[in-house]
Amino acid sequence: MTHSAPAWAEYVERSTSLPPSAPAAGRDPAGTGVIGGYTSGGAAAATDGSGTDWRQALMRCLEPLLDSARRDLAAAGHTGVLAEQFLQRLGLRLVKLAARTLVLELARARDRGELAGDTPAARFLDFTHRLVGGSELAEFLAAYPVLARVLGESCRQGVEGHLELLARLAEDRESLVTGLLDGRDPGTLTSIDPGGDPHRGGRCTAILTFADGRRLVYKPRSLELHQHFNAFVDWLNAKTAVDIRTARLLTRDGYGWLEYVVHEPCADFAGVRRFYQRQGALLALLYVLDGTDMHFENLIAAGDQPVLVDVETLFHPSRLPATASSHDPADRALVASVYRTALLPLLVPGEFGVADVSGLGGGSTAPMSVVDWADAGLDSMHLVRRPGQTPIAANRPMLDGATIEPREHEIAVLTGFRAAYEAIARHREEFLGPDGMLTQCASDELRFVPRSTSLYKGLLDESTHPDALRDAAGRSQLLDLLWDADESLHAIVPQELADLWAGDVPLFTARPDSTDVWASDGTRIADVLAMTGLAAVEAKIASLSDVDEHRQTWLISASLATRPEPIKHASTRTRQHVGTTEADPDQLLAAATDIADEIVAQVIGETGGAANWLGLELLDDHHWAVRPMGAGLSNGYTGAALFLAQVGALTGAGKYYELARDAIRPIPLLLEALAGDLESAHFVGPGFHGLGGISYGLHRLSTLLGDSGLTSWLAASLELTEQLTTDPTEFPSYVEGAAGGLAAMQAITGLPAAGRLAERYADHLVTTVESGLRGRVAAEHGFARGFQGIAWTLGQYGVPGDRYLDAARTAADLDRRNAPAGHGWCSGDAGTALARAAAGVPADLDSYLRAAAERPVLADLSLCHGELGAVESLMWLAAREYPTAEAARRRRAGLVLAAVQQYGPQCGTPRAVPSPGLLTGLAGIGYGLLRLAYPERVPSVLLLEPTAGSRCGTAPKPTL
Structure with missing residues (x-):
């Protein structure tokens, strides 16, 4: 044959x-x-x-x-x-x-x-x-x-x-x-x-231009879902005053035509405001319809109208069957939130920074490298990688020739979102039930996106390597990497491979009323999805509430705050007209308890089960991101749990203890996973942010919660930490490295591993200081990432006359040429004062204390670079009976309390968006208030003091 x-x-x-x-x-x-x-x-x-x-x-x-x-x-x-x-x-x-x-x-x-x-x-x-x-x-x-x-x-x-x-x-x-x-x-x-992107045999969207200059858009796929979306917008326009424009279209069997929407500027500032109000309303509609993939190329700013020109991912399944779903309730909440639409700022990190590819953002340089040619047209022509270029964005409004920054129009976005959300909630019965508007979409074709399109395109690009083009085995070896990525997707891998072999970006479609998925060639793959998209949307609309609206509006504000901008580790803005009052312990405890109640209200989870929060996290010290809180002490659930447990210990309220216990439940599984992946464990590191902070938190929590079982978790954390090797090329900072590890190990008693690690870290820090003295080590200024943090920890570890204290004194002087950045702990004069005092080196503490007492209160109250971090040095000095330190501490306590009462607990996050974390968020502000109220009973978490109380240390007093 x-x-x-x-x-x-x-x-x-x-x-x-x-x-x-x-x-x-x-x-x-x-x-x-x-x-x-x-x-x-x-x-x-x-x-x-x-x-x-x-x-x-x-x-x-x-x-x-x-x-x-x-x-x-x-x-x-x-x-x-x-x-x-x-x-x-x-x-x-x-x-x-x-x-x-x-x-x-x-x-x-x-x-x-x-x-x-x-x-x-x-x-x-x-x-x-x-x-x-x-x-x-x-x-x-x-x-x-x-x-x-x-x-x-x-x-x-x-x-x-x-x-x-x-x-x-x-x-x-x-x-x-x-x-x-x-x-x-x-x-x-x-x-x-x-x-x-090419799908179904190289077919892709196209713009057609005619002799008179007018244009049309051709879509080689069904537009019935887009047509029904336009009907939802018409409904919303009738219920509110937002008046959103939709793109006109012509539907045909399996394809359709769309009007060409022209990118035009706004006529005036009022038009910019209307644009963002309408974008907020669109966000609410996309949220309730489980829309996703609304990135910057899918939206056109037509004057004061944000017009969606590609609507193919409504009713999009938020997850695959249970085997692939997350066990973190905060992660599940984020996946089902307004964030999933991709209309809000969505940062894509890469080797050249980050890019915002969202419908609100766009217009930034691509962070990833692309393949390009050097010496093109010469016999020495060769391949290189260079920064990529993102397509020209037309999604942001313009006024007077300038592109508008969405971050500055948060109020307009929130106004539009609330108007649309509340209209849908009031009239939800018009969406639901057998005769509701949702049923008209039941059999529409929607696009199902199981993986990032950039992954597929990367595979297609790499498959043009000559080794992948000599024989089928070479190309298959590359494309078969899809089998290794996610077991829950194995059912669709054969169809992915077929599309990639054809040169297409794999395409899958689904229907709102089905759990099946269809491949590009029409092959039906049964029961890929955990539930139908229609059922998920019906459940979401039925559960709209004031609590959910509050969470979504927080996410909008937090996401807008993550728009790329320079990161500053210093707070300079002050409150000039804050009243001063004597802050008694009861008032400070009441303010801290109010913050604890806010954190309790924000928790995602169920009593007795897993619990977590969504928060703003500073990644790689370069950009902020909205994420489920990780395990870290600094801005993770361990830090939040420590604060709640401390409130529980001071108030006797059981609810804080219970939530603290629920929050730290994932730690044993995390430690087990890291033990099997030492490369990731090394990335976590031994410092305040990493395993050192987690170990310290577990030690403190075992006492506060009266739970001796946490000692086994702590032992596992220390065992894992001992397996980490020291990289001589990495600076052993307080927040990420051995300096923080040493401080944490000194606080832990009763476990020999802590003593061994403390000695190892101390020796490593001495070596680092010696290298720094010879000019071989470069570091940032300050306590968190500089030599001041090393000076502090060695000053606490050493005794007069030993090499550790000598190294502490040397470290304190290594970055004196650099001026402190602000007044805070991380890189400001508070951290410098602490380090020099602990190391016993000369310091003009009289001038520092006088300035600290007299300056206005910082608007940022956070522990990291805000007011409560600055106050930490005063409390440490006051405990050692330095003249005027206690008076300065009392005055700052009154200013802090007045600032909280007048302005609320202002976080150290961008735009002061409330976030539950310890270093920059609410937990840290609350903990700082407890420190001010009861300095003898509440150890310093910034300095990783032990449960028994503040360490007095053995360093001699510096020369004043």
Whole structure:
């Protein structure tokens, strides 16, 4: 029995065996140079000095494939300018796919001395001339049969999709003129500009331009869901005063047409405000409809109207079956929240920083590297990686030529969100039930996105490596990485691989009334989803409430606060008109208890089960992110639990104890996971932020909660910490390294491992100080990440006359040339005063205490770089009976209490958004108030003091 060759193979064989056709004469409409009828496009292309673009030269090597495409178009009656434009785009596509392999062969020919020419450019052109012709191309592709398949599929599918678009346009033209072009014929079609990701045989969205300049958007997928979304917007407009514009569309079976929405500026500032109010209302609607993937390319700012132009992911499943779902209630809440829409700031980190790709954001540099060419057009041409460029964003409003920053319009966004949310909640019965509006969407086709599109595109890019194009096994080895990523997705991997082999970004669709998923070829995959999208949306709308609205509005504010901007570890803004009062312990405890109650109200979970919070977290010291709280002491649930347990110990209220116990439940599983992944454990580190802080927190909590069982958790944490190796290239800072580890280990009693670790860390810190003295170690200034933190911990560890205390004194002087940043603990003068006092080095404490007593209270009250971090030094000095320290502490306590009473507990987060964490959030402010109220009973968490009370230390008093 014989089998016919695949379509791509027949295409390649036909292409390489036919004589070349005559190239099209003249120039293309854009005026770019033509070689063999095809142009390269692109900018800043290297040339051989005669104007020949390197892409054009490589395109000539692939000309037989393009000749076949031209013949297929002509056979369908399609010739002329549009055909040539298509062939130009196809040629560039083929060059991109084949470039890495062609350049490899170029380098081999160069190294063998086979290329003729006196210059690198001439030798490059000689290489391309050697491959021109059908037989030459056939010989080349015989060595790379997978490349032959990739190129053949691209040509065959490209022609098929192009002719399909033209046929659909001809069939629908009359309806388009009537429905989307205001009854006026636009004239002949002059250009087709495809965009977006290829699906279902290379088909993608395209913008069509006509002779009169007007445009239409072609969508090669169903638009019924978008049509129903427009109906929901119409409903919302009738119930509120937001008046949101929708994109007009024409639906057809399996495809559709959309009006082209023009990016236009706002007429005035009031228009900017209306824009963001409408965007807030859209956010509420997308939230209740479980919309996602509303990134910056899917929204156009048309004056004061945010217009969604791509609505295909409503009713989107938030998770796969239970085996893949998170056990963290805060993580589940985030996945089901307004955050999932991607309309709010969504930061994508990479080697070149972060980019906001959200519908509100956009317009930033891509953080990831992309493949590019150095020495392009020369025989030394080679691959490099450079920062990528994001597409030009049209999603943000403009006024007077300037793009508007969404962060500055938080109130407008919240106003629109609340208006829409409350309207939907009031009239929820119109959505629900067998006759509700949701049922009209039950059988609509929606896109299901199981993985990031960037992952798929990365695989497609890497699969153009020559090793993946020589044989199928090489490419399969790369693409089969999908099997390793997530076991819960194994049911769809075969269809993912089929799409990737075809050169497509994998596409899956679903229906709101089904748990099944459909592959791009129509294959039905049963029971992939845990529940239907329709059931999830019905449940969400039924449960809309004041509590949920409050949580979503917090998420909006917190997300807007994460928009990229320079991070400052100093607070300078002050409260000039705060009254001063004597703060008695009862008042301070009451204020702290109010904060504890707010944290209790924010918890996500059930009594007796897992509990966690959503918070703002500073990642890598460079940008903020909204995340479920991790385990850390500094801004994780361990820190929040420690504060709640301390409140419980002072008030006797059981609810704080119970929540503290629930919050730390995940720690044993976390320690077990880290023990099996020491690379990740090393990344966590031994400092205040990492295992040192967790160990300290467990030690304190075992006493506060009266739970001896936590001692076994602590032992496991110390055992894991002992397995971490010291990296001599990393600075052993207080928050991340050995300095914080030493402070934590000194606080832990009764476990020999803590003593061993303390000695190891102390020796390492001495070595670091010696290297710093020789100028071999660079560090940031301050307590948290500089030598001051080392000075503090060695000053506490050492005794007069030993090398540890000597090293502490040296460390305290190593960054004296750097001025403190503000008044706080982390990098300000409070941390410096603590370090120098603990090390016993001369310091002008009189001036410091006088300034600390007299200055206005900081607006930021946080422990890290705010007022309560600054006060910590006063409490430490007062406990050691330094003159005037206690008076200064009492005055600061009154100012802090007055600031809390007048302005609330202002966090050290961007825009002071309330967050539960310890260093920059509410837990730390509450804990600081407890310290001010009962300094003898509440140990310093910043200094990792033991439960028994503040360490008095053995360092001598510094010279005043």
